[in-house]
Amino acid sequence: DELEERVIERTQELQNSETRAHSIIDNAPDGIIVIDEKGIIQSFSPSAGRIFGYDSDEVLGENIKMLMPEPFHSEHDGYLERYLRTGEARIVGTNREVIGLHKDGTEFPMDLSVGEALLGNGHIFTGTVRDITKQKQMQEKITQAKEEAESANVIVNTTLENMGQGIIMVDDQQKILIHNDKLV
Secondary structure, three states: OHHHHHHHHHHHHHHHHHHHHHHHHHHOOOEEEEEEOOOEEEEEOHHHHHHHOOOHHHHOOOEHHHHOOOOHHHHHHHHHHHHHHHOOOOOEOOEEEEEEEOOOOOEEEEEEEEEEEEEOOEEEEEEEEEEOHHHHHHHHHHHHHHHHHHHHHHHHHHHHHHOOOOOEEEOOOOOEEEEOHHHO
């Protein structure tokens, strides 16, 4: 009777733990993908589905390389095999920017972090992915705006210096904002 109660209690603890884990994975804003030692997708979170454009039933049981453009698509299994054979980590345990492949064939930049765990007599790898397309676009706009501002500044300075008369611009506090050397 006591053994049966302990089994029931332990079973309930395991179910609660599994429910918590699923809740975390299902509600995480970043995509979470779990693969086995052969690169076969074991788990694919709803956020991963939104990022890559796939429903989980389209990817479960498939090789993770389906989410990668070339040359990574062709090279992935070799990376995984080399890691398992040598323990040399190039991606496992790191966070890096990589290129993902959307279901519609478009490539996009993403952050990837990969962790590893021993499960039974094998390894599983958990990848956390975040689409950084918008951040990259914003970064590009900022860079472009800075370049345009620098170019405009060069034009203004050149124009001021080439004018035949003195030019000065002040703000409402009478602080000099710009001037040319003709004022001296």
